[in-house]
Amino acid sequence: MKNRLEELRKEKGVNQEKLAEILEVSRQTISSIENGRYNPSILLAFKIAKYFGKKIEDIFIYEEESNEY
């Protein structure tokens, strides 16, 4: 799943540390989400969406996986 977290965060002018503090998660969590290494829980996704004043689907982009057997 891709996301626009880094882009939106930079647009808003907050650093990872500050965003982590606001969302009550660790800085590593923010960094991992931005790098696409970690997909947040639905609760955290809602928190992020609420903070940026956007819908979840505007931030997190679902990509259908191609199942090749």
Add this chain to the structure above:
Amino acid sequence: MNTKKKGYLLSVLGIALIFTALYFFINFRSTENSLFNLTYILLGIGSGIFGHGLGELIIVYSKNQNLKKSINIQKNDERTIAINNLSKAKAYDAMIYIFSALIMIMAFMNINPVAVIISVSAYLFIIFTNVFYKIKYNKEM
């Protein structure tokens, strides 16, 4: 139970275990009493529990609000929790194989059957605990 109560309880329990260990060490050192074997185990467990309890109390009474907040965030961070759970699950998978190999080795070593039975019981208990929680969470989720 809140963190403060837990901290006090664990600290007191830890100290009690350390003193029990000292009592055993002083009184049973020169005798053949089997309780003497418990001394070092009690000392180890007591120190561990006391350290954990004291840690909780230091966090509770810490005047540094930022430190308190960052410890709480680190503790409740969903990624940290997910990593911990995943590591535990991997360790469980490894344990199942290691434990069964160990029991096989014990059985072939012709050691006391009681020891083998205790190990098998512990192994089965772990497996049943897994099944129990699977059923429980299946109903809850």
